[in-house]
Amino acid sequence: MVNLTIDGRAIQATKGQTILEVADANGIFIPRLCYHPALKPIGACRICVVEVKPGPPRPLPACATPVNEGMEVVTNSERVLKIREELMKLVLINHALECPICDKGGECELQDLTHALGVDQVDLEAVKLAPNHDYESLFVERHPDRCVTCGRCVHVCRDHVGAMAINFMHRGYFTELGSGQLPLDCEFCGSCIDICPVGALINKLWKYRARAWEVEKTETVCPFCGGGCTYELHTKNDRILRVRNEKSILLCSRGRFGFPVVEAPDRLKTPLIKENGEFREASWDEALDLVAAKFKEVAENAGPNAIYGVGSARATNEANYLFQKFFRQGLGSNQVDNPGRYTYIRALRGLASVFGVPQVSGVEASSAALLPYHSPLKLGAEAQGSGFPFVLGHFDDLPKADLVLVLGADVTPEMPPLGWKLLRALDNENCRLVLANPRRTKFDRYAHVSLRYKPGTERILLAGLLKAFLADNPEWTPAISATGLEELKESLKKVGPKEVSQKTGVDDALIKETAALLAQAQAPAILCGTELLAQDKGEQNVQALADLFLLIGKPGIPGSAVYPVAEKNNSRGVCEAGVMAEHLPGYAHLDEAAGGTPLPEMLDKLEAGDPAAPQALYLLGGDLLRAVPHRSRTEKVLKKAGFIVVQDAFLTDTAKLAQVVLPVTVHAEQEGTFISSDGTLGVLAQAIPAPGVRPDWQIINQLGEKMGYKLGAGHPQQIFRELAQSVPLWAGLSPKASYPLMPGTVSGTFIPFDVDLSLPGRRPYTLIVGKALNHSGTFTTHAPDGTLKLMSEATLQLNPEDAQNLGLSNGETAKVISSQGEVSLPVALAPEMPAGVVFLAEHFAEPPVHLLTLNSNLVRVTIQKG
Numbered sequence: 001m002v003n004l005t006i007d008g009r010a011i012q013a014t015k016g017q018t019i020l021e022v023a024d025a026n027g028i029f030i031p032r033l034c035y036h037p038a039l040k041p042i043g044a045c046r047i048c049v050v051e052v053k054p055g056p057p058r059p060l061p062a063c064a065t066p067v068n069e070g071m072e073v074v075t076n077s078e079r080v081l082k083i084r085e086e087l088m089k090l091v092l093i094n095h096a097l098e099c100p101i102c103d104k105g106g107e108c109e110l111q112d113l114t115h116a117l118g119v120d121q122v123d124l125e126a127v128k129l130a131p132n133h134d135y136e137s138l139f140v141e142r143h144p145d146r147c148v149t150c151g152r153c154v155h156v157c158r159d160h161v162g163a164m165a166i167n168f169m170h171r172g173y174f175t176e177l178g179s180g181q182l183p184l185d186c187e188f189c190g191s192c193i194d195i196c197p198v199g200a201l202i203n204k205l206w207k208y209r210a211r212a213w214e215v216e217k218t219e220t221v222c223p224f225c226g227g228g229c230t231y232e233l234h235t236k237n238d239r240i241l242r243v244r245n246e247k248s249i250l251l252c253s254r255g256r257f258g259f260p261v262v263e264a265p266d267r268l269k270t271p272l273i274k275e276n277g278e279f280r281e282a283s284w285d286e287a288l289d290l291v292a293a294k295f296k297e298v299a300e301n302a303g304p305n306a307i308y309g310v311g312s313a314r315a316t317n318e319a320n321y322l323f324q325k326f327f328r329q330g331l332g333s334n335q336v337d338n339p340g341r342y343t344y345i346r347a348l349r350g351l352a353s354v355f356g357v358p359q360v361s362g363v364e365a366s367s368a369a370l371l372p373y374h375s376p377l378k379l380g381a382e383a384q385g386s387g388f389p390f391v392l393g394h395f396d397d398l399p400k401a402d403l404v405l406v407l408g409a410d411v412t413p414e415m416p417p418l419g420w421k422l423l424r425a426l427d428n429e430n431c432r433l434v435l436a437n438p439r440r441t442k443f444d445r446y447a448h449v450s451l452r453y454k455p456g457t458e459r460i461l462l463a464g465l466l467k468a469f470l471a472d473n474p475e476w477t478p479a480i481s482a483t484g485l486e487e488l489k490e491s492l493k494k495v496g497p498k499e500v501s502q503k504t505g506v507d508d509a510l511i512k513e514t515a516a517l518l519a520q521a522q523a524p525a526i527l528c529g530t531e532l533l534a535q536d537k538g539e540q541n542v543q544a545l546a547d548l549f550l551l552i553g554k555p556g557i558p559g560s561a562v563y564p565v566a567e568k569n570n571s572r573g574v575c576e577a578g579v580m581a582e583h584l585p586g587y588a589h590l591d592e593a594a595g596g597t598p599l600p601e602m603l604d605k606l607e608a609g610d611p612a613a614p615q616a617l618y619l620l621g622g623d624l625l626r627a628v629p630h631r632s633r634t635e636k637v638l639k640k641a642g643f644i645v646v647q648d649a650f651l652t653d654t655a656k657l658a659q660v661v662l663p664v665t666v667h668a669e670q671e672g673t674f675i676s677s678d679g680t681l682g683v684l685a686q687a688i689p690a691p692g693v694r695p696d697w698q699i700i701n702q703l704g705e706k707m708g709y710k711l712g713a714g715h716p717q718q719i720f721r722e723l724a725q726s727v728p729l730w731a732g733l734s735p736k737a738s739y740p741l742m743p744g745t746v747s748g749t750f751i752p753f754d755v756d757l758s759l760p761g762r763r764p765y766t767l768i769v770g771k772a773l774n775h776s777g778t779f780t781t782h783a784p785d786g787t788l789k790l791m792s793e794a795t796l797q798l799n800p801e802d803a804q805n806l807g808l809s810n811g812e813t814a815k816v817i818s819s820q821g822e823v824s825l826p827v828a829l830a831p832e833m834p835a836g837v838v839f840l841a842e843h844f845a846e847p848p849v850h851l852l853t854l855n856s857n858l859v860r861v862t863i864q865k866g
Helices: 019-025 076-092 110-118 152-161 190-193 251-255 259-263 284-302 315-330 346-353 393-401 414-426 442-446 458-472 485-491 497-504 508-520 538-552 572-578 599-608 631-638 696-706 716-725 801-806
Strands: 002-006 011-015 049-053 071-074 141-142 167-169 176-178 201-203 216-221 230-236 239-244 271-274 278-281 306-309 358-365 377-386 402-406 432-436 449-450 480-485 524-528 562-564 616-620 645-647 658-664 672-675 679-686 747-749 765-770 796-798 813-817 824-828 837-841 858-865
Touching: 002 019, 002 190, 002 458, 011 019, 019 071, 049 076, 076 110, 110 538, 110 631, 152 167, 152 190, 152 414, 167 239, 190 201, 190 824, 239 259, 271 631, 284 306, 284 616, 284 645, 284 658, 284 696, 306 315, 306 645, 315 572, 315 696, 315 716, 346 538, 346 562, 346 747, 358 837, 393 414, 393 572, 402 458, 402 508, 414 524, 432 442, 432 508, 449 508, 458 538, 508 538, 524 538, 538 562, 572 672, 599 631, 631 679, 796 801, 796 813, 801 824, 801 858
Parallel strands: 002 071, 306 616, 402 432, 402 524, 432 449, 480 747, 524 562, 616 645, 645 658, 765 837, 796 824
Antiparallel strands: 002 011, 049 071, 141 201, 167 176, 216 230, 216 679, 230 239, 271 278, 271 658, 358 377, 672 679, 765 858, 796 837, 813 824, 813 858
């Protein structure tokens, strides 16, 4: 500890803290303008200057001066107060006097500071500068004449978001915030808006709609990816007016500007029943009575296994748990699964094959009074765990890694919060980033090694990397207790460096350089994304990655972990709540005879007319037609089901095939929980009413009542307690905490994997189907005032040279043809795409991209002029 005095008051502080941090912690106010706790000290405004002894004769900025033993700090001497007054006058000399119409009114730090320092007049003059207002950019309105050049926006954009979209132009008195062009060319995350202390950057969706003191604030969790960001919904008159993250400031474009989806004009407001091929509106009782009668009929005539349930990675843990309970306890069937079978479940299964399924012991029932959304289980003195969850990383630990291998993930579009943590890891000058992707991504500019491989050759690349590592380190002993290394070495004997380089397109020298970096790492981390998982052999891709981590990983060291992207807000939670064919809640295993049918196999049975195929489908959201490969086949197969019930907020393409559609609440209209990609419990709080629609859990419970099932669901909090009681892995879990919280023992078995190409066919171009930054699945494509403004349609991202050879220019229509189908769409020239590789985001109804795919997100295609 460090001993010092501030204004004569004796204080103890932690070494490394700044004077400003210590003062704040002890209730001593030091004025500031550029400082923000989410940023490193900037030291631009100098408003926070204090006198320090021993020290230089000039005052020092409190925000950037660390405390020292014996330091004497004076915060309010006559000299310091005079300096602050003069600095404030310089700030105000040309500041626009627009407070009555400025949207920052009521939360403007400059207003507060002027009042606190008693600056009642500015007796200085300077040349008036003509402001270059920006009214053109989407979502962000810029007023340079209100700017105080504090630098917050520049630092958050560059250092925390990594967009580098704005900077200062000119110098001295003529300094101006600029971007080099109008309108802004950026990610439109809006972090610059909320970190601005004044009204220089305005949120257009908030402008003139309310004053800061008029809104109600509701803390909730973001529904637009698996990052688990907590934010505040600001509402007035039961409408969401804006979204803010007042703690870290950071939100992505869909998190900050995606909220208008709640008011999308095509939201379902009432149940629908299909008669004679057309939907008609119905009452809740009529719709639920029909579903109950039909399910009873199917169960009586064909058995309970003839009804199949598909859970949802968008629905809450409580809804998903009750959904599987409806099937298992009500119907007496394990015929449930979720669409993560095509992505995230492949990661779980691949990791489990190497590190084992979760095993937990030493967990006890808690005797303390339970708070909402706290696990009823606690950690006993001997609590211990093992299995794959203990190699999964927590986002807050990633900055402690000293090497990060990113494979098959465009990190920012897939999960922006993970990208922000990766930037924090790179703050450490000793951290090394190895980026492996077929195309150039945002993080290539930070990479120490870029491995630009051919799509579908990931396992070949990993085999080459493992072989190079073992060749350079023949006596290597893994830090993790492991078996099967000799068998893995034997399987790699057929892999030669020349063959690896030829098939992957990656130079052998780069593979050896990467192997050397892996050997040196003390806290290596591995990130993988949906571009890797969505391949037909995605599970084997993860097996190969798990083998690599078993070889080099050090899970006892913070940061050293595997970070698979769980794309949607509850991709991890839906699995842990038990909506899996082979697992009960908490990954409790069902033997093969008792287990249900995985989703892909269910579709196969429907297609084949198998007697064991389901006769009724109950879909808890999820648009299978737009999410599952080979759309034309999926549509034909679903039409074979005799009766389909869909719960969703929109009449999706899949819902249009249903006989009954039940409208549901969305995130801001309900209570419940999600589990983020890193195992953090996020709590939803209802911020606005939801007339006409109902939460998923309530619909399931009411349907159960009509079928005579006592599911016992009275409130999401009660359902959570029941769920958490059956998940020992969640012992000790509480809101905003990450699990597992008990110590873990990690061991594994190396699993040989197929070293082959996951991309058959001979067409000249390879199409990658993936994610775009501005959209979350299909959810955000419904609201005309949200992120749909940023990306209103799908485009074919095409290398400029390929476009020239095809006679295509930017914006022209191209026809993309595969062996499964064809689509037409505009071209967007994309220098980041390598020759022969094209990219298409999967979010939009038109064109239906999965008309092209077969069983993977990769497909060979032919491209022609449209």
